Amino acid sequence: MSSAATRFILPQVLAxxxxxxxxxxxxxxxxxxxxxxxxxxxxxxxxxxxxxxxxGDDLRRVDWKVYARTxxxxxxxxxxxxxxxxxxxxxxxxxxGYRSHSVSKLEYAxxxxxxxAYLAIRQRDAAGLVLFDDDIRETLSxxxxxxxxxxxxxxxxxxxxxxxxxxxxxLHAIADQQQRRGFIVLVSDLLSDPDQLIEALRHFRFSGxxxxxxHILDPQEVAFDFDDVMRIxxxxxxxxxxxxxxxxxxLYQENFSRFQKRIRRACGLLRTDYIMITTDRPLxxxxxxxxxxxxxxxx
Numbered sequence: 637m638s639s640a641a642t643r644f645i646l647p648q649v650l651a652x653x654x655x656x657x658x659x660x661x662x663x664x665x666x667x668x669x670x671x672x673x674x675x676x677x678x679x680x681x682x683x684x685x686x687x688x689x690x691x692g693d694d695l696r697r698v699d700w701k702v703y704a705r706t707x708x709x710x711x712x713x714x715x716x717x718x719x720x721x722x723x724x725x726x727x728x729x730x731x732x733g734y735r736s737h738s739v740s741k742l743e744y745a746x747x748x749x750x751x752x753a754y755l756a757i758r759q760r761d762a763a764g765l766v767l768f769d770d771d772i773r774e775t776l777s778x779x780x781x782x783x784x785x786x787x788x789x790x791x792x793x794x795x796x797x798x799x800x801x802x803x804x805x806x807l808h809a810i811a812d813q814q815q816r817r818g819f820i821v822l823v824s825d826l827l828s829d830p831d832q833l834i835e836a837l838r839h840f841r842f843s844g845x846x847x848x849x850x851h852i853l854d855p856q857e858v859a860f861d862f863d864d865v866m867r868i869x870x871x872x873x874x875x876x877x878x879x880x881x882x883x884x885x886x887l888y889q890e891n892f893s894r895f896q897k898r899i900r901r902a903c904g905l906l907r908t909d910y911i912m913i914t915t916d917r918p919l920x921x922x923x924x925x926x927x928x929x930x931x932x933x934x935x
Contacts, residue, residue, distance in 0.1 A: 646918050647739040650747050656789040659747060660754035667751075667923050669705065720819055720930075721778040722756045722763045723845075724749045725810060726792075727824030729769040729801035730871045734825075736856040737916060744915040745823045745852050746792045748922055752821060755923060757785050759930075761819075765791060768806035769798030778818070800872040801828040807836035817844040819930065826851050826899065827872075834902045841906050848929045849903065850922060851896075851912040858914060860888045 653659045689698055689709035697711045726749050732742035739747075749765070756763040757780050764778030765788050776788055801824075810820070820840050826833060826849075840847050856862070862881030869876045896912065903910040909929040913922055 647744055647747070647915060648737075650919075651738050651743070656746065656750040656793050657786065660750040660789065663747070663751040663919050664754045664758065664923070667755075667920050670920065720756075720761045721814075721816060722752070722761050722819045722821060723766060723778065723810065723814065724752055724763060725766045725768065725807070725820060725822045725824075726795075727769070727801060727822075727826075728767050728773060728795055728798045729827075730797050730799060731801060731825055731827045732852075733797045733871060734854050734857070735915070736854050739915050741825055741852050741854055741915055742795070742797060745850075746795060748850060748852070748919060749821075749823055750789055750792055751919055751923060752926055753785060753788050755926070757782070763788065766806075766810055767791070767795060770800050770802035770805065772806045772809055773798060775813075801825075803828050803832035803836050807833075808839055811836065811839040811843050811845070814843070814845065818846075820845045820847045821850065821926070822847065823850045823852060825853055825857075830895065830898055830902075833899070834906075837902065837906050837908055841908070846929070847906075848909040848926065849899075849911065850925075851899070851910065853912065853914050855914045855916050858892070860885045860892075 650659055650663070653662060689711050699710050702708065702710050726745055728742060732745060733740050735741070735743075753763040753765070760780060762778035762780040763785070765774070765776040766772060767774040774791060776784070776791060807822075837847060860881070862885070865878070865880045867876055867878050900910055902908075909925070911922065911925045
């Protein structure tokens with residue numbers, strides 16, 4: 637993707653935009669523009685196909701925005717209605733409030749979910765939203781209208797941090813409630829019992845759902861790049877611990893690596909897409925991974 641497109645989807649730039657609707661549109665339209673100029677041009681067929689204009693084509697089908705950028709007359713070719721139900725499942729637990737820079741995990745996750753909702757509805761899929769912590773806090777059933785997109789983005793805009801994380805009750809409830817097969821996109825820092833998560837993934841897959849996990853982490857949760865003696869506090873339990881950063885780093889990174897490998901292995905066995913992304917990264921990679929998983933589901 638070109639640097640001109642990428643700069644519009646950096647987290648520090650997004651944090652300055654007012655309103656999730658503007659943010660989602662900026663991210664998705666910038667991403668699509670970059671996709672057409674990238675080595676992945678053919679990938680855009682997943683949501684819209686372009687072909688050169690030929691005499692006799694309806695001029696209303698010419699994409700004039702593409703013409704303004706590329707000086708090429710391209711005609712949009714839309715696929716039929718896909719009717720895929722995309723369930724965007726967002727972890728709003730207290731641990732998602734952590735930040736080591738300008739954007740918290742929850743803010744970044746909201747940017748991502750808003751962009752995915754905009755992209756899904758742009759593809760004529762139906763997007764729904766589930767917010768959870770240790771229980772389901774809010775559910776919006778999947779729909780594909782622009783009015784529904786506005787409602788979904790309003791819910792994200794009004795979102796506040798909840799309580800502790802549990803995958804057991806909320807994720808199994810989602811699997812039980814969704815009788816029709818769909819595409820589950822779980823956005824979470826995954827900081828809870830991995831056994832609960834793995835059992836929930838089994839439930840989703842047994843019910844016929846395709847699953848994509850975005851593992852959202854702050855850069856410091858991966859690197860643990862602290863050197864001083866410090867008192868750390870568990871955001872969900874309030875437990876405090878005095879640690880010496882440089883001494884604890886190796887043990888922390890070993891434990892984190894084991895945790896991540898376990899999740900990756902379970903996702904591999906359950907044919908679940910797993911993507912780890914840190915909150916200092918632009919959103920284009922996440923959107924590309926979504927389209928990739930979405931494309932495999934349709935083949």
